[in-house]
Amino acid sequence: MTVALAMPGHAIRRETAGRLAMLGAAALVLLALAVTDLVTGPSGMPLGKVLAAFAAGPDGADRGAATILWQLRMPQTLTGVLVGASLGVAGLVMQTILANPLASPYTLGFSAAAGFGAALGIMFGGLLPLAVWIVVPASAFAMTLVACCLIYAIARARGASPEVLVLAGIATLFFFQSLQSLLQFLAAPEVLQQIVFWLFGSLLKSSWTSVQAIFLILCIAAPILARDVWNLTALRLGEANAASLGLDIDRLRRRCFALVALLTAGAVSFTGTIGFIGLIAPHVARRMVGEDHRFALPVAAVLGAVLLVAASVIGKLISPGAVIPVGIITAIAGIPMLLAVILKEGGRR
Template sequence: MAGVTAAQADWTRRAARRGVVLASGAGLLALCLVIDVATGPAMLSPATVAASLSGLARDPMVDAIVWAIRLPVALMALLVGAALGLTGAVMQTILNNPLASSYTLGVSAGAGFGAALVIVFGAALPLAEAQAVPLAAFAFAALACAGVWLLGGIRGATPESLVLAGIALMFLFQSLLALLQFIASPEALQQIVFWLFGSLQRATWPKLALVAAVLAVAVPLLMRDAWGLTALRLGDERAAALGVRVRGVRFRGFVFVSVATGVAVAFVGTIGFIGLVAPHVARMLLGEDQRVMLPGAAVAGAVLLSAASIVSKTVSPGALFPIGIVTALIGVPCFAWLIVTARRSHW
């Protein structure tokens, strides 16, 4: 009885600690949102922004800056960061690989190739470029995920075969993208490079609503597999012994990665390293239980991208500094650290 009581007390302490971590993350998220909206060429104080957002004070000029220009960009950073954090957590779990993410396994490369394809040859399409580029990016992100699953499935869809298939497709899409850049006109090449760097400045309320709607449907479906994803961390055989349909969980995980990555990069371009770093932050603070780790990865990804958005606007005030450069500068040291420490970890 004493052992049971001690175990219950330990579980209660762990649950309370996780609740505090998630609540602190939500508070940091709100703070980043306010600072992100306040940062820009026309500097606003956080108090002024908070008053405008809460409706406590009305100034037509401040409201126009906050609600029409900056708030969609700031909220897009949160949604895209959350989506990338979730996709990274799912990829690392279903592939049992600490270096897996949609960026390192070719999904983002596929989206970049799709966008570049429209930019170079889009004149023949019936849709306007502003509509065709996101659609092509989404479609090729889904195609890359399907390619990873099909190629990896030739050898039974084991984590090792899926990782190898993802790396192969990443190099394929990068090569095709380089070919498009070689034959593109100077104007098209400039657009491709700007899109590949990633930028939140194209965010609008309709685009934000579309991303939010897709995630509102996809994330609850993902959370239904939280227990199965946790069991996968024990290995395929043990997960199967616990009654988990391993292939089904892994397939649904790939579908989520396809949809979430596609909708995330369709409007902002390719943004690297958020999906790689955020899951490790969440895992370090919250543990392996996917019921809390997945929300933690979403919060960590949103905070990281929001912070990167703030940095990108303060590095060069008044200029459009690509946010993808900021995330890469932050992510490369983290990536190197993961490579060095991977052998000593529990992976």
């Protein structure tokens, strides 16, 4: 009897250790990719010079190396890590509350809303007494929150079920994409070029301001989501099971939906439209550590960062002189990755 009682606890500890090992392995991969991203680039700084500039700090004697590392590469790499983590977490939470494996900030219209907001900022930002680098991300951020309110208003009018939220998100996606197309049609050629480049999704616009803003949003969202890990895990096992445990599903769904909008707005308002990160990372995370959101959330965050930083490295390696935007890389690589996930899911069933 003693052995029988001890076995479940031992199995749980072993499973927890395995999940923590998975998280640690993903973090090591992210660290290696981040270092690679700092080393690669048009200037061709070798690893030794990068490490020397890092050790010397922003005010190091080698001003050229310090400027390249601390003002260009470091903000881009850190922004990639934070944006990838935000999209990975947002995708996992959205798939959980909507019980839909295809749900993500990109597929439900949040990214399209941000693109429309950015296009508005680019076209009409000159009419405001503010710098364009402030107007564009602020407009993208605001329009993402508007999309969140629009989706939830539609869903609430028809009953806030997962199916209605998904349909409202798809309708919002096409609505904001059509508005994007209208602005592109009306824009002057030079403005059109700026809009199209923003919609590609790029880390080249990153700065320490973007790093601080996205990090602040993550610090706001993470504790709230950490408090709901058990609720999200219960919801993932089915609404009936969650309701039998006394969980207020509608309240949880509203809270998480607002957090997803906040994370997405903070991520894409500085980098532009980046797809598939919030769709792929949650699937891979669940295959690695299961449905327990205590582990799935941090793993999805790390994997989202891994995917985006890897896309940055690939873009630099393919075209060192003119870095390919990460949004293009994630779109191209995301399709076979998604098909692989679908095939594995089907094989497992």
